[in-house]
């Protein structure tokens with residue numbers, strides 16, 4: 001079983017990665033090699049002993065910094081395998097690009113364009129960082145290579 005890392009610790013790590021990312025972005029748009037070098041952000045989860053006694057959500061969601069860092073890992077693949085694999089055809093690279101800029105409202109609006117469940121799913125997806133949830137469900141180039 002994977003070791004439980006407290007959300008506060010993951011938030012700290014995310015903040016440090018975010019600071020690094022800000023430094024990289026000062027030199028212009030990221031190259032794919034920069035994106036590949038960004039470590040995957042672990043989704044914070046509730047403490048196992050507490051979860052065992054509750055019916056609350058396991059995933060706690062990313063902080064703003066973690067979501068932006070995770071979104072910047074997206075390679076913006078031209079052939080969009082993630083969109084082809086998405087059951088509701090969400091424009092995944094486009095909404096991730098908005099998350100990567102910290103434009104969460106714009107990201108939610110893109111999800112709503114094709115998502116019949118609209119606000120509820122969009123809100124859930126962003127709260128749980130759809131960057132990861134959608135990408136895992138679909139056929140993400142990076143997820144398939146376990147990167």
Ligand code: SF4
Nearest residue numbers: 074075077082140141
């Ligand atoms: S396949 Fe993955 S890396 Fe490529 S655009 Fe889609 S989400 Fe981004």
